[in-house]
Amino acid sequence: MGLFERYLSVWVGLAIVAGIIAGVFVPDIFAVVAGLEYAHVNLVIAVLIWLMIYPMMVQIDFSSIKNVGKNPKGLVLTLIINWLIKPFTMALLGWLFFKVLFAPWVDPQSAQEYIAGMILLGVAPCTAMVFVWSQMTKGDANYTLVQVSINDVIMIFAFAPIAGLLLGATDIHVPWDTLLISVVLYVLVPLTAGALTRKILNKSNDHSKLNAFLSSMKPWSMIGLLATVVLLFGFQSETILSKPQAIILIAIPLLIQTYGIFAVTYWLAKKFKLPHSEAAPASMIGTSNFFELAVAVAISLFGLHSGAALATVVGVLVEVPVMLSLVWFANRTRHWFA
Numbered sequence: 001m002g003l004f005e006r007y008l009s010v011w012v013g014l015a016i017v018a019g020i021i022a023g024v025f026v027p028d029i030f031a032v033v034a035g036l037e038y039a040h041v042n043l044v045i046a047v048l049i050w051l052m053i054y055p056m057m058v059q060i061d062f063s064s065i066k067n068v069g070k071n072p073k074g075l076v077l078t079l080i081i082n083w084l085i086k087p088f089t090m091a092l093l094g095w096l097f098f099k100v101l102f103a104p105w106v107d108p109q110s111a112q113e114y115i116a117g118m119i120l121l122g123v124a125p126c127t128a129m130v131f132v133w134s135q136m137t138k139g140d141a142n143y144t145l146v147q148v149s150i151n152d153v154i155m156i157f158a159f160a161p162i163a164g165l166l167l168g169a170t171d172i173h174v175p176w177d178t179l180l181i182s183v184v185l186y187v188l189v190p191l192t193a194g195a196l197t198r199k200i201l202n203k204s205n206d207h208s209k210l211n212a213f214l215s216s217m218k219p220w221s222m223i224g225l226l227a228t229v230v231l232l233f234g235f236q237s238e239t240i241l242s243k244p245q246a247i248i249l250i251a252i253p254l255l256i257q258t259y260g261i262f263a264v265t266y267w268l269a270k271k272f273k274l275p276h277s278e279a280a281p282a283s284m285i286g287t288s289n290f291f292e293l294a295v296a297v298a299i300s301l302f303g304l305h306s307g308a309a310l311a312t313v314v315g316v317l318v319e320v321p322v323m324l325s326l327v328w329f330a331n332r333t334r335h336w337f338a
Helices: 008-025 027-035 043-059 062-070 073-101 108-122 130-136 141-169 176-201 207-235 237-242 244-271 276-287 291-302 307-332
Strands: none
Touching: 008 027, 008 207, 008 237, 008 307, 027 207, 043 176, 043 207, 043 291, 073 108, 073 141, 073 244, 073 276, 108 141, 108 244, 108 291, 108 307, 130 141, 130 276, 130 307, 141 176, 141 276, 176 207, 176 291, 207 237, 207 307, 237 244, 244 276, 244 307, 276 307, 291 307
16 A cells, blocks of 8 residues: 555645635636636636546446356345435434524525535445545556446436435525536446547456556646645635534534445345455445545536535545545454355
């Protein structure tokens, strides 16, 4: 494990602090960056998110999907959690907390946007960071690859309809054209580019070229992640400092969702009698979020300074330390599995 992965929470924490400080002292820079958008898509954020997503997409080996039938239980578990449970529990928790429990402290417009951001997080299962979590739990790399590959294929077709359904259920206007453009821009296009890149590099069945390419892209992926975090927290610095209670209120249902989904998935994995090398990654995939996509879509739909964008940013803030705690728990309970 490299220096970046080992101290991931430290780097992200520093990027958060840097973003907030920069947003306070040099707000004009963030105003300029915020103005660089086309069709409701911020161009700078789009480039940075591409830097994060594209190397991950190159790693996906779609030919490995044919081997799923040999041991489908882990994949079935992942698909049930990601597409039949997680989006709906996230929407339910968002409604429960911001329409009922927190209603006295949050104005209706902000509540709607916070719920929307939570929904976008819930409908976007993790694709990039899950490789880090899988590695940290000594997960089966090939099986994790299969789970991620199939999730990405499903996401192309399912993300927009499920997000639209749940956003509509909470009485939020759904601009379908922007939502579909975001899916194409942040899922379909990088997925296609990654598959083509992999095919070209593997023409001679020499994996050294692919490995060398991925190694060369890794620093750029790190830069993309940290720069995105700096920008997101810079954009939201005024809100974060003026409404710190909003961060706490958003974090509470996100924490309940994260630990709750992990507990359900881990318990089911044990009931399915999965080996730990499949159970741990399956639980990590079901628990963590494709926050790059959620952030991008929230910005496209509601704007850089919206409550929805803030909710997805809080998702970034919560996810890294929480996932590291779950990695620790999964490693400590390895003996629970055959």
